[in-house]
Amino acid sequence: HLTLKRVLLLVSNSTLHGSGYLDHCQQQISDFFGKSVKRVLFVPYALHDRDGYTKTARDKFRTLGYEVDGIHEAADPVEAVRKAEAIFIGGGNTFRLLKSLYDNQVVSEIRKRVLEDGVPYMGSSAGTNVATISISTTNDMPIVYPPSFAAIGLVPFNINPHYIDPDANSRHMGETREQRITQYHEEVDTCVLGLREGCMLLVEGNKATLLGSTNARLFSRGKPRVEYNPGSDLSFLLNDAH
Amino acid sequence: HLTLKRVLLLVSNSTLHGSGYLDHCQQQISDFFGKSVKRVLFVPYALHDRDGYTKTARDKFRTLGYEVDGIHEAADPVEAVRKAEAIFIGGGNTFRLLKSLYDNQVVSEIRKRVLEDGVPYMGSSAGTNVATISISTTNDMPIVYPPSFAAIGLVPFNINPHYIDPDANSRHMGETREQRITQYHEEVDTCVLGLREGCMLLVEGNKATLLGSTNARLFSRGKPRVEYNPGSDLSFLLNDAH
Ligand SMILES: [Ca+2]
Ligand SMILES: [Ca+2]
Numbered sequence: 001h002l003t004l005k006r007v008l009l010l011v012s013n014s015t016l017h018g019s020g021y022l023d024h025c026q027q028q029i030s031d032f033f034g035k036s037v038k039r040v041l042f043v044p045y046a047l048h049d050r051d052g053y054t055k056t057a058r059d060k061f062r063t064l065g066y067e068v069d070g071i072h073e074a075a076d077p078v079e080a081v082r083k084a085e086a087i088f089i090g091g092g093n094t095f096r097l098l099k100s101l102y103d104n105q106v107v108s109e110i111r112k113r114v115l116e117d118g119v120p121y122m123g124s125s126a127g128t129n130v131a132t133i134s135i136s137t138t139n140d141m142p143i144v145y146p147p148s149f150a151a152i153g154l155v156p157f158n159i160n161p162h163y164i165d166p167d168a169n170s171r172h173m174g175e176t177r178e179q180r181i182t183q184y185h186e187e188v189d190t191c192v193l194g195l196r197e198g199c200m201l202l203v204e205g206n207k208a209t210l211l212g213s214t215n216a217r218l219f220s221r222g223k224p225r226v227e228y229n230p231g232s233d234l235s236f237l238l239n240d241a242h
Numbered sequence: 243h244l245t246l247k248r249v250l251l252l253v254s255n256s257t258l259h260g261s262g263y264l265d266h267c268q269q270q271i272s273d274f275f276g277k278s279v280k281r282v283l284f285v286p287y288a289l290h291d292r293d294g295y296t297k298t299a300r301d302k303f304r305t306l307g308y309e310v311d312g313i314h315e316a317a318d319p320v321e322a323v324r325k326a327e328a329i330f331i332g333g334g335n336t337f338r339l340l341k342s343l344y345d346n347q348v349v350s351e352i353r354k355r356v357l358e359d360g361v362p363y364m365g366s367s368a369g370t371n372v373a374t375i376s377i378s379t380t381n382d383m384p385i386v387y388p389p390s391f392a393a394i395g396l397v398p399f400n401i402n403p404h405y406i407d408p409d410a411n412s413r414h415m416g417e418t419r420e421q422r423i424t425q426y427h428e429e430v431d432t433c434v435l436g437l438r439e440g441c442m443l444l445v446e447g448n449k450a451t452l453l454g455s456t457n458a459r460l461f462s463r464g465k466p467r468v469e470y471n472p473g474s475d476l477s478f479l480l481n482d483a484h
Contacts, residue, residue, distance in 0.1 A: 013415050013416070014415075015415050016415065017413035017414070017415055018413075048425070048428040048429075092425075093422075093425045095384075096425070096429070135384060136383065136384050136385050136386075137383060138383070138384065139383070139416055139417075140417070140422065140425075141378065141379060141380065141381070141422040141423070141425065141426060142337075142377060142378050142380065142384060142391055143378050143422075143425055143426040143428075143429045143430070144378075144429050145390065145391045148387065149384055149387045162414070162415070162416035164414055164416070171259035171260075172259070172404070172406055172439065173255050173256075173257050173258065173259055173404070173439055174255070174381055174404035174406070174439075175381075175382070180335075180382065180383040180385075181383070183290070183334075183335045183338070183382075183383065183385055184383060184385040186290040186385075187290075187338070187385045187386055188385070197414065197415055197416075
């Protein structure tokens with residue numbers, strides 16, 4: 001079964017309030033890539049300044065013992081994916097990211113490397129959105145038009161990164177995050193895992209575990225919402241038929 | 243010149259905190275449609291429950307002296323637009339709204355009626371987004387995939403409805419609204435008018451005026467942001483070359 005080789009670390013947010021870039025998940029990153037990975041292919045497509053973003057990722061990953069290659073530095077991005085030991089897609093604008101992944105024709109190659117070859121995939125924020133079925137539960141503005149909202153599809157559900165509870169004191173009348181996800185479920189019945197800032201999902205084959213310091217909230221069409229603590233086994237989400 | 247007949251009332255939000263549906267702009271609605279309009283064609287495509295939404299709009303508009311026809315109640319929506327005395331597109335999910343406008347083939351017919359025939363157009367929230375160049379500055383989730391982000395194009399700029407200032411006390415690390423608009427300007431140089439909840443833009447031919455109780459904030463690529471009070475003349479935004 002293809003999915004048995006899959007290893008994913010899907011992080012809600014790159015930066016937690018009061019700490020530096022990826023500080024809050026650095027232990028999980030080290031555990032995830034381990035000792036055998038030496039180089040990580042970084043995909044900076046979600047931000048406009050790809051060089052600056054790659055430097056940020058490179059500086060952080062060096063402190064953890066990994067070298068970073070920017071996919072935009074490669075002459076052939078598809079070839080870069082083919083050769084990658086490990087992949088990290090960073091956050092930013094999800095529409096810009098997905099459009100660039102399609103423009104550079106790496107969507108299916110990344111899917112193949114991760115699902116068939118077991119290349120470790122880490123995503124943060126927008127990089128977590130594109131690992132799922134579609135980008136339909138991103139929080140970002142549609143600043144560019146991708147050829148599809150279908151994403152890499154490494155898991156058979158959707159994620160809302162940076163999930164945030166309604167603020168009871170707010171006078172703002174725009175939809176709450178939960179209302180937006182409810183609108184999604186008026187159209188589609190795919191489950192949505194709301195990852196609050198501070199938590200992340202570890203997927204190893206057909207096993208999924210919530211990690212980090214905050215809870216996740218699961219939205220299933222027509223069912224009560226369910227809260228999960230860090231350490232929870234969410235493997236049932238990997239079953240298409242759950 | 244086609245745009246001389248254009249009359250638009252582009253409202254940021256349907257409901258202001260602490261008041262009922264369209265209460266905060268009912269005086270402006272009465273002034274806008276005036277005494278000659280008897281029936282308003284309502285477009286409820288942004289919400290899932292079109293009948294319920296049309297009832298809400300109908301009940302409110304009756305108190306102001308106008309009858310409402312739901313476009314989804316008509317056998318032929320294009321014909322309903324052709325016959326409309328006035329048009330109101332309500333808020334909800336902007337992606338669902340724009341996709342439905344395209345699916346029902348009314349985008350160009352609404353544009354024609356408003357710009358060529360001077361049919362009054364009112365939009366609220368998502369209904370304001372679709373009146374502009376594109377939906378690229380909506381706050382909504384991309385729950386469905388429209389055939390394009392290009393919108394009706396009644397004005398040559400973009401609007402961000404429900405514009406909200408950064409919360410200095412927030413520990414949330416998702417992009418602020420201003421950061422999202424800055425990302426848009428990394429891609430496109432179209433101006434974005436951030437309409438805070440409580441304000442609205444009145445367009446009469448080539449004259450534009452801010453109305454309501456709150457300020458708007460104008461975002462132009464590479465320029466300082468500018469605040470405008472209610473009563474401000476924003477006609478310069480209607481000039482393609484500003
Ligand atoms: Ca983002
Ligand atoms: Ca909305």
